[in-house]
Structures are given as C-alpha cells and as structure tokens.
Amino acid sequence: MGQPTLILASASPRRRELIARLGLTPAAINPADIDETPHKGELPREYAKRMAREKAEAAASADGHVLAGDTVVAAGRRILPKAEDEATARKCLELLSGRRHRVLSAIALRAPDGTLRERLSETVVIFKRLSADEIDAYIASGEWDGKAGGYAIQGIAEGLISRIQGSHSGVVGLPLYETRALLKAAGFDIA
Numbered sequence: 590m591g592q593p594t595l596i597l598a599s600a601s602p603r604r605r606e607l608i609a610r611l612g613l614t615p616a617a618i619n620p621a622d623i624d625e626t627p628h629k630g631e632l633p634r635e636y637a638k639r640m641a642r643e644k645a646e647a648a649a650s651a652d653g654h655v656l657a658g659d660t661v662v663a664a665g666r667r668i669l670p671k672a673e674d675e676a677t678a679r680k681c682l683e684l685l686s687g688r689r690h691r692v693l694s695a696i697a698l699r700a701p702d703g704t705l706r707e708r709l710s711e712t713v714v715i716f717k718r719l720s721a722d723e724i725d726a727y728i729a730s731g732e733w734d735g736k737a738g739g740y741a742i743q744g745i746a747e748g749l750i751s752r753i754q755g756s757h758s759g760v761v762g763l764p765l766y767e768t769r770a771l772l773k774a775a776g777f778d779i780a
Contacts, residue, residue, distance in 0.1 A: 594653030662738025712755025
C-alpha cells in the first residue's frame with residue numbers, strides 16, 4: 590500500500606514550506622473557511638485546539654488525510670488578534686514589549702474515515718523591551734500584516750526576540766515535531 594494522501598487545510602505558504610521540511614508535498618490545498626471568533630471566556634489553549642479541529646472538519650475529504658493547524662499568541666489568558674491594520678499591530682507589540690508570552694500551535698489530522706488525531710505545541714517567547722523607534726520600524730516593514738500577535742518570528746522580529754523556549758516552527762505556524770508524530774501515526778512514510 591502506498592503513501593496516504595495529504596490535504597493541507599491552509600493557504601499559508603509558511604505551512605507549505607514547513608511540511609516540505611518533512612519531505613511531504615500536499616496533494617491538494619483546501620483552506621478551511623470557518624468563523625474564528627473566540628467563544629466568551631474561552632482560554633487560548635482550548636481556542637487553538639478547537640480552531641485546528643474545526644478547520645480539519647471543514648476541509649474533510651474522503652480522498653485523503655486533512656492536516657489543519659492554528660497558531661494563537663496569548664498574553665496571559667488573553668488571545669491576541671491577527672493584526673489586520675497598523676493600529677492592532679502596534680497595540681500587540683506594545684503589549685508584548687519586554688514580556689513573555691505563549692504561542693500555542695495546535696494541529697489536527699482528520700483521516701478519511703473521520704478519525705481525528707490532535708497535538709498542541711506551546712512555546713514561550715520573550716521580546717526585548719521595544720523602543721518607539723523599533724516598533725515604528727517594524728510597523729513600516731509590513732511583516733505584521735495578518736499575523737497572530739502582530740509579528741512574524743521568521744522575519745525581522747526574530748532580531749527583537751531575546752528568548753524562545755519551545756518550538757520555533759510552532760511559532761512560525763506548524764510545529765514540525767508534533768506534525769511528524771501525527772503523520773507517522775497515520776501511516777505516512779517520514780524518515
């Protein structure tokens with residue numbers, strides 16, 4: 590029996606790049622379009638896991654295994670938004686400046702028979718204390734656009750981060766250790 594078919598429930602080029610590091614190329618890209626509004630009182634960990642599950646279910650296919658993920662930036666119990674405008678990005682960076690926060694990266698793998706496997710990666714990230722000029726320069730870069738918590742660790746922001754404890758790939762958007770374990774358990778041939 591050959592390699593199972595992999596369908597990626599994300600249009601993110603970063604997730605495609607990361608899955609390629611495992612030697613896999615999705616047979617299809619089927620982004621899940623779901624309501625990503627947190628429920629009232631929902632904690633970041635539960636929110637990340639729910640989003641990954643709902644995306645996997647929304648993109649479910651009888652043609653293959655659907656891999657979905659969600660990355661959440663959390664300051665305490667607060668879920669930070671995806672920055673869609675400069676004001677939101679600035680607020681996020683001001684909040685994260687000089688303090689630790691968590692990045693929760695949940696993944697869900699739905700098999701054609703409906704079986705669902707899940708994993709969660711939790712990474713602690715600490716930004717240096719950011720000056721107004723550093724925040725202005727980062728905002729001017731545009732890297733924050735559409736990014737959870739208003740930053741992308743794989744770009745300029747990496748030079749502003751004093752410490753990371755956990756999965757770098759999880760902060761980018763797909764925790765490779767956890768993803769590899771899920772795919773191997775589902776029968777994917779990964780070295």
